[in-house]
Amino acid sequence: MSIRDTQREAGIERLAGHLLEHGLARTSLRQLAAAAGVSDRMLLYYFADKAEVLAAVMARVAGELSLRLAEAIPDGAPLRPAELVRRAAEFTTGPEMRRFMRLWVEVVAAAARGEAPFPAIVVQVMAGFRQWVDARLDLPAGADREGTAAAIIAVIDGLALVDICSEDEIAPRMAAALSGLLAD
Amino acid sequence: MSIRDTQREAGIERLAGHLLEHGLARTSLRQLAAAAGVSDRMLLYYFADKAEVLAAVMARVAGELSLRLAEAIPDGAPLRPAELVRRAAEFTTGPEMRRFMRLWVEVVAAAARGEAPFPAIVVQVMAGFRQWVDARLDLPAGADREGTAAAIIAVIDGLALVDICSEDEIAPRMAAALSGLLAD
DNA sequence: GACTCCTTGTAGCAACTGCTACATGGTATC
DNA sequence: GATACCATGTAGCAGTTGCTACAAGGAGTC
Numbered sequence: 446m447s448i449r450d451t452q453r454e455a456g457i458e459r460l461a462g463h464l465l466e467h468g469l470a471r472t473s474l475r476q477l478a479a480a481a482g483v484s485d486r487m488l489l490y491y492f493a494d495k496a497e498v499l500a501a502v503m504a505r506v507a508g509e510l511s512l513r514l515a516e517a518i519p520d521g522a523p524l525r526p527a528e529l530v531r532r533a534a535e536f537t538t539g540p541e542m543r544r545f546m547r548l549w550v551e552v553v554a555a556a557a558r559g560e561a562p563f564p565a566i567v568v569q570v571m572a573g574f575r576q577w578v579d580a581r582l583d584l585p586a587g588a589d590r591e592g593t594a595a596a597i598i599a600v601i602d603g604l605a606l607v608d609i610c611s612e613d614e615i616a617p618r619m620a621a622a623l624s625g626l627l628a629d
Numbered sequence: 630m631s632i633r634d635t636q637r638e639a640g641i642e643r644l645a646g647h648l649l650e651h652g653l654a655r656t657s658l659r660q661l662a663a664a665a666g667v668s669d670r671m672l673l674y675y676f677a678d679k680a681e682v683l684a685a686v687m688a689r690v691a692g693e694l695s696l697r698l699a700e701a702i703p704d705g706a707p708l709r710p711a712e713l714v715r716r717a718a719e720f721t722t723g724p725e726m727r728r729f730m731r732l733w734v735e736v737v738a739a740a741a742r743g744e745a746p747f748p749a750i751v752v753q754v755m756a757g758f759r760q761w762v763d764a765r766l767d768l769p770a771g772a773d774r775e776g777t778a779a780a781i782i783a784v785i786d787g788l789a790l791v792d793i794c795s796e797d798e799i800a801p802r803m804a805a806a807l808s809g810l811l812a813d
Numbered sequence: 814g815a816c817t818c819c820t821t822g823t824a825g826c827a828a829c830t831g832c833t834a835c836a837t838g839g840t841a842t843c
Numbered sequence: 844g845a846t847a848c849c850a851t852g853t854a855g856c857a858g859t860t861g862c863t864a865c866a867a868g869g870a871g872t873c
Contacts, residue, residue, distance in 0.1 A: 447849080448850070449849080449850075452850095468741055469742060470742040470743060473829075473831085474830075474831060474832080475829085475830085475831095484851080484852075485831090486832095486851075486853085487850085487851065489833085490850075490851080494831075495831065495832090526810050527810060530810070547741060550734070550737065550738055550741065550790070551741055551742065553738070553790055553793060553794050554734055554737070554739070556793075556794055557652055557731060557793050557794070558652055558653060558654040558735065567794045568794070568796075571791075571794055571795070588809075589802055589806055591799070592802030592803050592806035593806040593809075593810070595795070595802065595803040595806070596788075596803045596804075596806040596810060597810075598791055599787035599790065599791040599803060599807070600783070600784055600807075600810075601787070602787045602791060603782075603783035603784050603785070603786045603787020604780075606737055606786045607779055607782055607786060609737060609740075609741050610737050610740055610741070611755070611779070615775070615776065615779050618775065618776030618779070619779040619780045620780075621773070621776060622773055622776035622779070622780040623783070623784070625812075626711060626714070626777070626780060626811055626812060627810055627811065627812060628809075628811060628813070629812070632819080632820070633819080633820075657859075657860065657861085658860075658862080659861095668822075669861090669862090670821075670822070670862095670863090671820085671822090673861085673863085674821080678861080678862075679860095679861065679862090
């Protein structure tokens, strides 16, 4: 592997941490370069342009998210929707996963604004979510699997969104209350 | 009322439409001025700075949102949580309200990034949501009203978030599936 | 008519944006 | 040893950002 590729990989690694820590707040080229520990000139030597930097870093983050989701709830034993929501909610509102969900909400908003490369990233990550839910969902034949999967994702994402803009520690109470709202 | 105040009001009105149509995508000072039909120089004569422009416009938008929510579901007859979620979901995913919810998700993301004046706006709008739910929520004594209200808001916001990043028309199916997930 | 305040236009500033031209030292290949 | 490519620094471009200094026309007041 050339120096260029090595540095590229190292940059992606450092920038993944940077994005998870700061969200999309400090993502100008010079700020990204500083976070990656290189000059902005070199960042654009390792990557074609800013969009490619963000795409590569987000791909890394999405991969890690996907890995953790897969680990958290195995896909061997399908769960009834309510139980799946409960367990997913517990996991994603946990201290370690919150920064992923925070970043996810920001990415969705950036995609809504049409900012490259976020629309493409959102489609990809969203497909991953759908697939994850689908593989763990125990649903009677004839039920709307796609609609149900979307609803489950919506509930999980909604928890993250409210969590973001609540100063107090409402997340656990919110998750508990949600659990009570669900039919078994 | 001075010309200045008149123009200020007219600007807020036009910009509210602009934000609802374009989200936070076109919100540089010059773009805002163009949307308001004045020069950027004059926009900063009517308002102290950009943050004040956005704060005023968002206050207008939030007021209208609040009005529509109040109209959509009267607060006279409290509803059980599941029914409240169903009716609120139906309303907010409707064609007219979607642009409000879209903008709301973008505002939350901007607030997460710490961009003035959005953090303050989010706190205010969120408080309005909580109050709206609380005034319509039929819950047994001893239940966690705050937690339940937060959960209900989370579900509604989650629907909006997923709706944003889905090209196809998944919203109705998602809402229907959600309804099935809720206990009565 | 002089004075003052409200309103508006012209012009521009410094900072930042993404990105690039150019030069240069190094390393590998023939 | 000549040539070619890799890696990196310096410097800067054109465009956008939020914002401001300055001047000037107009309207009302004394």
